[in-house]
Amino acid sequence: MTIPNIVGAGLVVIGAGIGIGKIGGSAMEAIARQPEATGKIQTAMLIAAALIEGIGFAALFAVS
Amino acid sequence: MEKLIEEFSLGLFFWQAVLFIGLIFLLKKFAWKPILDSVNDREEGIKNALDAAENAKKEMENLQADNEKLLKEARAEREAMLKEARDIKNKMIDDAKEEAREEAGKLIAQAHASIETEKKAAISELKSQVANLSIEIAEKVVREELSNKDKQVKLVESMLGEATLN
Amino acid sequence: MRRKTSLKPITLLLLLITFVSYAKEGAPSSDSKADKETEIKEYIQHHLQDSYDFTLFSWTTEAGEHKYFGFPLPVILWDNGLKVFSSSKFHHGETVAEVDGNYYKVHHAKIYKVDGPNGEIVEDDHHHATNEKPLDFSITKNVTMIMMVFLIMFFMFKKMASAYKKNGGMPKGMGRLLEPIVLYVRDDIARPNIGEKHYKRYMSYLLTVFFFVWIVNLFGLTPIGMNVTNNIAVTFCLAIITYLITTFTAKKDYWKHIFWMPGVPVPMKIILAPIELLGTIIKPFSLMIRLYANITAGHIVLMSLIGMMFIFKNWLGSPLSFVLAFVLGILELLVAALQAYIFTMLSALYFGAAVEEHDHHEAH
Numbered sequence: 346m347t348i349p350n351i352v353g354a355g356l357v358v359i360g361a362g363i364g365i366g367k368i369g370g371s372a373m374e375a376i377a378r379q380p381e382a383t384g385k386i387q388t389a390m391l392i393a394a395a396l397i398e399g400i401g402f403a404a405l406f407a408v409s
Numbered sequence: 410m411e412k413l414i415e416e417f418s419l420g421l422f423f424w425q426a427v428l429f430i431g432l433i434f435l436l437k438k439f440a441w442k443p444i445l446d447s448v449n450d451r452e453e454g455i456k457n458a459l460d461a462a463e464n465a466k467k468e469m470e471n472l473q474a475d476n477e478k479l480l481k482e483a484r485a486e487r488e489a490m491l492k493e494a495r496d497i498k499n500k501m502i503d504d505a506k507e508e509a510r511e512e513a514g515k516l517i518a519q520a521h522a523s524i525e526t527e528k529k530a531a532i533s534e535l536k537s538q539v540a541n542l543s544i545e546i547a548e549k550v551v552r553e554e555l556s557n558k559d560k561q562v563k564l565v566e567s568m569l570g571e572a573t574l575n
Numbered sequence: 576m577r578r579k580t581s582l583k584p585i586t587l588l589l590l591l592i593t594f595v596s597y598a599k600e601g602a603p604s605s606d607s608k609a610d611k612e613t614e615i616k617e618y619i620q621h622h623l624q625d626s627y628d629f630t631l632f633s634w635t636t637e638a639g640e641h642k643y644f645g646f647p648l649p650v651i652l653w654d655n656g657l658k659v660f661s662s663s664k665f666h667h668g669e670t671v672a673e674v675d676g677n678y679y680k681v682h683h684a685k686i687y688k689v690d691g692p693n694g695e696i697v698e699d700d701h702h703h704a705t706n707e708k709p710l711d712f713s714i715t716k717n718v719t720m721i722m723m724v725f726l727i728m729f730f731m732f733k734k735m736a737s738a739y740k741k742n743g744g745m746p747k748g749m750g751r752l753l754e755p756i757v758l759y760v761r762d763d764i765a766r767p768n769i770g771e772k773h774y775k776r777y778m779s780y781l782l783t784v785f786f787f788v789w790i791v792n793l794f795g796l797t798p799i800g801m802n803v804t805n806n807i808a809v810t811f812c813l814a815i816i817t818y819l820i821t822t823f824t825a826k827k828d829y830w831k832h833i834f835w836m837p838g839v840p841v842p843m844k845i846i847l848a849p850i851e852l853l854g855t856i857i858k859p860f861s862l863m864i865r866l867y868a869n870i871t872a873g874h875i876v877l878m879s880l881i882g883m884m885f886i887f888k889n890w891l892g893s894p895l896s897f898v899l900a901f902v903l904g905i906l907e908l909l910v911a912a913l914q915a916y917i918f919t920m921l922s923a924l925y926f927g928a929a930v931e932e933h934d935h936h937e938a939h
Contacts, residue, residue: 388763392924395917399861402868406413413807413867415703418625418685420651420711422808424718428725429787429812437779440732444750444757445778447739454744 353408361401365394543572615882619875623805624684625715627662631799643667648719652679652686654709662713679709686711717809720801724790728783760785760919768923773930777923780820784813785919792870792911796904804914805871807863814863817922821855825929858925862918869914873907 372390376383550564630645647663654677664672668681671692680689682696687706689695696704714722731749738747746754760782765774788804795802803809831837833851836844880903883896 384763388920391913391917392920395865395921396861398869399865402864403857403861405868406864416807417811418711418715418806418808420713421625421715421717421806422812423712424714425721425809425812426816428718428721429783429816432725432728432787433779433783435729436732436783439729440736441779441782443736443739444732444754445761445775447744448754448758451744 350408354405357401357404357408361397361404364397364401368393368397539572543568611886615879615885619878619882621684622878623802623871623874625717625806626684627665627681627686627713627715628667629716629719630667633667641667641669648714648716650686650711650713652709652711652713654688658709680706682706686713716801717803717806720791720794720799720803721809724787724794724803728786728790732786756786757782764916764920764923768920768927769930770927773926776824777820777926780816781919781923784817784922785915788813788866788918789912789915792914793908795870795874796907796911802870802874804866805874807867810863810867813866813918814859817862817925818856818859820922821859821925821929824926826932828932829929858921862921866914866918869910873903873910877903877907 368390372386375386379386546568547565550561550568627650628643628645628647630643632645633641633643635641647661650658650660650662650664650672652658652674656675658674658677660672660674664670664674665679665681671689671694672679673692678689678691678694679686680694680696681687682704685704685708687696687704687708689706696706699705732753734748735746735750735753738750739745741747761774761778764785765778765781769777791803791809795804833855834848836847836851839847877900880896880900884893887893887896
């Protein structure tokens with residue numbers, strides 16, 4: 346692994362982290378606002394998080 | 410990416426594909442189909458039972474409503490019958506009264522007529538009696554005053570003139 | 576709920592045994608810190624790789640001799656004819672195996688052909704072996720594991736299914752635990768994502784893939800210490816099956832939305848077509864990478880934490896690494912189920928997109 350690769354990997358992780366964090370935060374807010382829709386919100390949250398995670402992993406493998 | 414391609418093992422892929430596709434079909438035949446079918450059957454059974462209960466409840470309600478309706482109708486009929494009877498009674502009484510009044514009127518009229526006739530008869534009898542009496546009196550007077558013819562006539566005339574009949 | 580509590584001690588016990596076993600495996604013999612680090616690194620590398628024999632744990636004796644506890648597995652090669660032999664011939668990768676006048680050597684968990692009994696692997700500048708590679712259909716450790724899971728799943732669910740028949744449509748024993756999960760897959764994964772009309776066709780695949788990935792992930796956390804889903808070949812196989820099912824069951828609408836997106840201007844349609852087409856490949860690709868990377872990363876971190884115990888070797892570091900590894904172990908249990916759920920969920924989502932029927936008069 347060269348330095349640019351490591352920096353790239355770091356950027357990917359930061360980006361994915363921010364993305365998943367935002368999803369988690371929004372989901373929390375949504376659940377707090379509508380506790381009766383918790384199940385649906387969780388499902389949607391997991392799917393969105395998984396998609397971002399997938400992109401993150403793909404980028405990680407691309408730079409490494 | 411390079412690492413991934415390097416790591417890729419054709420043998421493992423082959424075995425995984427064979428075993429996994431085999432597993433899908435085997436489980437489909439021996440597990441998922443029977444499991445899902447019996448779960449479905451059970452759910453259908455529960456649903457049917459619930460529907461049946463709902464239907465029974467509805468039928469009960471309908472029956473009750475019918476009963477209510479019948480009762481109401483019966484009550485209305487009784488009311489109507491009573492009213493009719495009352496009407497008939499009233500009419501009969503009215504008719505009877507009318508008839509009685511007519512009868513009474515007729516009787517009174519008859520009575521009036523007979524009274525009139527009786528009165529006429531009595532008057533005529535009275536007249537004839539008065540005449541007889543007058544004749545008897547006249548006879549007596551005549552016998553007394555028969556001697557004098559002029560006197561006789563005068564007397565008769567004056568007497569007749571006095572006896573004014575009403 | 577009662578069932579959950581009764582399972583807890585077993586789970587904890589399994590976890591503890593896992594650590595004990597890992598700890599045994601990771602015990603380094605050399606003293607210097609740098610040596611230990613490289614040894615742990617190598618050990619983790621080795622753990623993540625497939626192997627030709629089924630070794631539960633190994634150790635080094637005082638005399639520097641490697642001892643292994645396990646059993647060999649059959650090696651099946653196609654190299655100008657079928658060659659089947661026991662992996663004990665490799666002596667755990669330490670020697671060259673001779674079969675019918677050909678010589679084979681294991682290098683980074685792959686079999687290469689070498690020239691003679693003392694032949695060496697020749698590496699190029701990028702540390703890639705340049706030796707000839709025979710077609711390898713060996714029953715490796717991971718294949719053994721897949722076979723085991725195959726048998727476990729087959730008999731478990733067959734028994735569950737037959738219990739329904741005997742019991743008049745009610746689950747019994749194991750089925751009582753599994754039925755809610757089966758129903759969860761049906762009611763919360765398949766039905767909402769695929770739709771009431773088509774979901775039945777995909778149930779077999781979704782259920783199989785869910786339980787397969789979950790059980791395999793759980794086995795990866797046991798002391799047997801094998802992790803099938805951190806092989807790219809396995810996740811690639813699962814992803815390509817999802818891709819093939821999506822492609823072959825797709826309705827006309829699906830293709831129309833890829834090649835000629837309705838409701839957008841023509842130049843956009845031309846731009847969108849390759850993007851959408853690429854999307855159909857990226858979707859299963861991300862499925863593959865996600866499962867692979869999650870499990871691999873989990874194992875690397877877990878084993879590194881356990882390995883730290885032997886590097887720090889003081890009153891603060893070792894308990895800390897134990898606690899961290901313990902917490903991470905519990906997290907990995909969650910991840911094992913979560914990845915199975917995500918894989919199934921996204922597969923269902925893709926199937927749903929393939930069979931969806933759009934109402935063009937109102938939408939878009």
